[in-house]
Amino acid sequence: MTAPPRRVTQRDIARLAGVSQATVSLVLNNRADAEIRIAPETRDRVLRVIAETGYAADPVARRLASRFNRIIGVFTYEPAFPSGSRDFFHPFLLGIEEYAERVGCDLLLFTSAPVVDGRRRIFHQDNRLRLADGCILLGREVDGAELHRLNRDGYPYVAVGRRDDAGGPVPYVGADYATAVNRLAELALRHGHRRLTYVGMGSTAESSEDRRRGYQAAATTAESARQVSAVAEDADACLDDLLADGTTVAFVEDFATAVALESAARRRGLTVPGDLSIVTLGDPTVPVPTDIAFTGFLIPREEMGRQSVEVLTGVIDGSAAGLQQRLLPCELVEGNTLGTPDPAVDRR
Amino acid sequence: MTAPPRRVTQRDIARLAGVSQATVSLVLNNRADAEIRIAPETRDRVLRVIAETGYAADPVARRLASRFNRIIGVFTYEPAFPSGSRDFFHPFLLGIEEYAERVGCDLLLFTSAPVVDGRRRIFHQDNRLRLADGCILLGREVDGAELHRLNRDGYPYVAVGRRDDAGGPVPYVGADYATAVNRLAELALRHGHRRLTYVGMGSTAESSEDRRRGYQAAATTAESARQVSAVAEDADACLDDLLADGTTVAFVEDFATAVALESAARRRGLTVPGDLSIVTLGDPTVPVPTDIAFTGFLIPREEMGRQSVEVLTGVIDGSAAGLQQRLLPCELVEGNTLGTPDPAVDRR
DNA sequence: CATAGATGCTAATACGTATTAGCGCGGTGG
DNA sequence: CCACCGCGCTAATACGTATTAGCATCTATG
Numbered sequence: 001m002t003a004p005p006r007r008v009t010q011r012d013i014a015r016l017a018g019v020s021q022a023t024v025s026l027v028l029n030n031r032a033d034a035e036i037r038i039a040p041e042t043r044d045r046v047l048r049v050i051a052e053t054g055y056a057a058d059p060v061a062r063r064l065a066s067r068f069n070r071i072i073g074v075f076t077y078e079p080a081f082p083s084g085s086r087d088f089f090h091p092f093l094l095g096i097e098e099y100a101e102r103v104g105c106d107l108l109l110f111t112s113a114p115v116v117d118g119r120r121r122i123f124h125q126d127n128r129l130r131l132a133d134g135c136i137l138l139g140r141e142v143d144g145a146e147l148h149r150l151n152r153d154g155y156p157y158v159a160v161g162r163r164d165d166a167g168g169p170v171p172y173v174g175a176d177y178a179t180a181v182n183r184l185a186e187l188a189l190r191h192g193h194r195r196l197t198y199v200g201m202g203s204t205a206e207s208s209e210d211r212r213r214g215y216q217a218a219a220t221t222a223e224s225a226r227q228v229s230a231v232a233e234d235a236d237a238c239l240d241d242l243l244a245d246g247t248t249v250a251f252v253e254d255f256a257t258a259v260a261l262e263s264a265a266r267r268r269g270l271t272v273p274g275d276l277s278i279v280t281l282g283d284p285t286v287p288v289p290t291d292i293a294f295t296g297f298l299i300p301r302e303e304m305g306r307q308s309v310e311v312l313t314g315v316i317d318g319s320a321a322g323l324q325q326r327l328l329p330c331e332l333v334e335g336n337t338l339g340t341p342d343p344a345v346d347r348r
Numbered sequence: 349m350t351a352p353p354r355r356v357t358q359r360d361i362a363r364l365a366g367v368s369q370a371t372v373s374l375v376l377n378n379r380a381d382a383e384i385r386i387a388p389e390t391r392d393r394v395l396r397v398i399a400e401t402g403y404a405a406d407p408v409a410r411r412l413a414s415r416f417n418r419i420i421g422v423f424t425y426e427p428a429f430p431s432g433s434r435d436f437f438h439p440f441l442l443g444i445e446e447y448a449e450r451v452g453c454d455l456l457l458f459t460s461a462p463v464v465d466g467r468r469r470i471f472h473q474d475n476r477l478r479l480a481d482g483c484i485l486l487g488r489e490v491d492g493a494e495l496h497r498l499n500r501d502g503y504p505y506v507a508v509g510r511r512d513d514a515g516g517p518v519p520y521v522g523a524d525y526a527t528a529v530n531r532l533a534e535l536a537l538r539h540g541h542r543r544l545t546y547v548g549m550g551s552t553a554e555s556s557e558d559r560r561r562g563y564q565a566a567a568t569t570a571e572s573a574r575q576v577s578a579v580a581e582d583a584d585a586c587l588d589d590l591l592a593d594g595t596t597v598a599f600v601e602d603f604a605t606a607v608a609l610e611s612a613a614r615r616r617g618l619t620v621p622g623d624l625s626i627v628t629l630g631d632p633t634v635p636v637p638t639d640i641a642f643t644g645f646l647i648p649r650e651e652m653g654r655q656s657v658e659v660l661t662g663v664i665d666g667s668a669a670g671l672q673q674r675l676l677p678c679e680l681v682e683g684n685t686l687g688t689p690d691p692a693v694d695r696r
Numbered sequence: 697c698a699t700a701g702a703t704g705c706t707a708a709t710a711c712g713t714a715t716t717a718g719c720g721c722g723g724t725g726g
Numbered sequence: 727c728c729a730c731c732g733c734g735c736t737a738a739t740a741c742g743t744a745t746t747a748g749c750a751t752c753t754a755t756g
Contacts, residue, residue: 130355
């Protein structure tokens with residue numbers, strides 16, 4: 001194999017066109033400020049040489065010299081492999097990709113970030129953040145300390161999902177879980193339910209808190225509105241608890257837990273929603289096979305992806321300072337796991 | 349917003365540690381050649397300052413100065429949006445991502461490449477290829493002229509899918525369609541089929557040619573082994589043709605066409621494989637809803653993704669010169685659309 | 697004809713890192 | 727006492743682009 005021919009640079013263009021490198025740069029960037037003047041014939045000559053040589057600017061040097069790169073970084077907190085949550089994140093990426101394409105940006109996936117204690121780290125020995133103009137942060141749980149540092153460094157970023165302040169407001173594009181859960185709870189109340197239980201995952205993430213907040217706000221008119229924690233593996237115990245309590249509708253944060261609850265109920269000869277209504281609070285984060293059409297809502301994942309790019313570009317160029325925190329509405333899904341409470345169970 | 353604090357550079361580290369910038373660079377890169385010597389205490393001092401300041405090398409400057417970046421480019425020929433073929437490409441990306449993570453590389457998706465005549469172009473005004481150390485090329489049809497140019501420029505790349513030479517051998521990781529189709533054809537012959545028809549897409553892509561080659565190689569012992577072209581929208585006409593010919597088994601290149609053929613047959617009261625056997629030649633490239641378990645084979649898409657990264661890293665560092673073209677075996681899927689030919693139809 | 701202003705371009709420099717030739721210093725052998 | 731060598735480090739430069747101050751040259755004006 002012969003040595004790769006050195007790439008064509010502006011200096012080569014300049015030599016061929018009989019001008020200086022600076023002139024080539026000016027022509028390339030279409031600089032037509034009052035201060036910058038290039039004779040049309042010179043410009044044409046330079047452009048002709050550029051076309052002949054097939055020259056293309058080195059984006060690395062460009063980035064080093066000036067400020068921007070048109071590269072958007074994407075950082076995923078969850079370790080990529082092995083992980084069932086990939087399918088959950090895919091729609092976000094599709095939205096990001098779509099909008100990045102529209103605005104002519106490339107996407108840099110920080111797959112090299114090391115995993116420590118089961119979580120990717122942004123900041124580490126060989127931090128590569130600066131390769132991109134800014135960065136989109138994906139992940140259920142985002143490290144507050146790292147957000148602090150991003151803010152302190154003035155590095156442009158946006159989180160997908162609402163985040164609490166971290167040494168300053170955190171730009172984000174989130175889903176409006178509070179409103180969605182609130183609506184579902186009010187729907188259940190209108191169906192006549194009076195004993196509600198929120199089955200959480202024991203997570204303190206903002207997304208979990210928002211859901212609980214929406215639930216609590218609606219639950220004031222209920223006879224009982226509890227909160228418990230459960231995981232899919234523990235569905236039988238959870239079901240026991242719900243039945244003992246006389247709960248008529250369960251708001252289940254984790255989709256897999258809802259599926260497990262439903263099958264546990266079915267195994268005992270109970271029907272959903274006949275004996276127990278189950279409402280889910282978001283798309284499955286791990287693939288769960290089920291034929292049940294759960295009542296719940298959809299997270300607008302693709303749209304969140306798109307808008308996160310939009311917000312990020314605003315953060316990068318310093319515009320749109322007021323619109324850097326967005327909550328998008330979730331579409332309710334009617335499903336058929338929310339019914340009217342069984343009168344026999346309702347008043348016990 | 350205050351002006352972003354200028355990032356910490358090696359010069360800052362050098363000043364704080366009382367050494368020169370060169371020394372900082374040497375320490376950072378763990379240079380311990382015979383020619384390079386740094387006193388342990390100096391090294392420690394520098395490392396301490398680095399830790400205190402949280403310094404991280406600017407990857408852009410690093411790339412400009414030296415050669416490598418640990419960034420792998422991914423170029424997708426198909427326009428990303430709107431496109432049903434996304435689901436087809438996703439597994440490749442998963443494999444690529446997994447291996448990139450393993451070798452500590454980031455992934456740059458060239459979403460900014462403009463679409464001309466329905467196809468993305470690598471080479472254009474503001475070509476960004478050089479941001480990455482090398483590039484993986486994804487897509488059904490890859491432009492031969494662009495491959496030529498990549499070869500000429502000495503740019504490291506690897507194609508996913510076998511490619512003909514283009515001014516030199518093209519590094520690739522492909523699927524061994526020829527062998528897979530050959531096996532299927534021989535299986536059909538063993539089942540007693542004697543009138544075969546290959547239903548192609550009229551594509552001249554290497555992947556299509558490989559399939560046809562495998563088919564032809566096996567078909568020598570058949571009574572009739574034709575080739576026709578058809579698309580899913582034209583399934584009825586194709587079915588007419590197959591029946592008129594007395595074909596007992598159709599090898600259908602395009603998955604969607606196979607699905608359409610099967611439902612056309614069913615609409616006419618024919619059964620598959622009772623009246624006609626149908627064999628598919630690869631995974632669906634566009635999402636097609638079907639409950640049929642077609643006989644055919646699986647393209648090892650994730651593995652192709654993984655190995656493409658492996659080959660690319662070899663191309664980049666110039667090693668493994670002999671192993672730059674790989675064909676991976678496809679797993680046959682038994683399915684239930686290949687039966688024994690109906691004797692009434694068989695001899696006509 | 698001197699001067700001012702406009703025009704068209706270039707020289708110089710910055711960006712942050714990697715690399716390499718070579719400098720000063722202390723020790724050792726003759 | 728000099729020559730030489732190994733050690734530890736630094737000065738200088740390269741990478742390719744963007745930016746800016748300012749130098750010629752020309753034109754218009756008094």
